[in-house]
Amino acid sequence: MGIRLPGILLGKRIFQSSAASSVPKGHLAVYVGESKKKRFIVPVSYLRHPSFQDLLSQAEQEFGFDHPMGGLTFPCDEEAFLDLTCSLNAL
Numbered sequence: 001m002g003i004r005l006p007g008i009l010l011g012k013r014i015f016q017s018s019a020a021s022s023v024p025k026g027h028l029a030v031y032v033g034e035s036k037k038k039r040f041i042v043p044v045s046y047l048r049h050p051s052f053q054d055l056l057s058q059a060e061q062e063f064g065f066d067h068p069m070g071g072l073t074f075p076c077d078e079e080a081f082l083d084l085t086c087s088l089n090a091l
Contacts, residue, residue, distance in 0.1 A: 031073040032081040039071075042085065049088055055081075 023029050026044055031037040046052045055074055062075040074081060 029071050031071055032076065033078050034075070037073065038078060040081070040085075046085070046088055049091070051084055052088065055084065 023041055027041045028044055030040050030042060032040055047056075055076065056072075058076070059072065059074050063073055
């Protein structure tokens with residue numbers, strides 16, 4: 001289990017990022033939140049996990065390929081996303 005800091009989980013690095021510029025190699029930017037969207041940088045290795053794939057399916061059903069933030073947007077609250085990423089870090 002990682003240590004929670006505001007917007008940062010230690011272990012596999014997950015960053016909350018407001019800058020729209022650089023995304024480190026091997027990572028992708030996603031937007032999370034119901035009303036106010038926050039940008040997170042996550043490792044691409046998450047894409048192979050069934051739980052993350054379920055979240056991708058939900059995003060596809062909700063937004064199709066027209067995401068309002070211009071990037072991949074997940075229709076869940078921030079706490080649920082952080083819980084999911086914490087469980088993926090534990091693997």
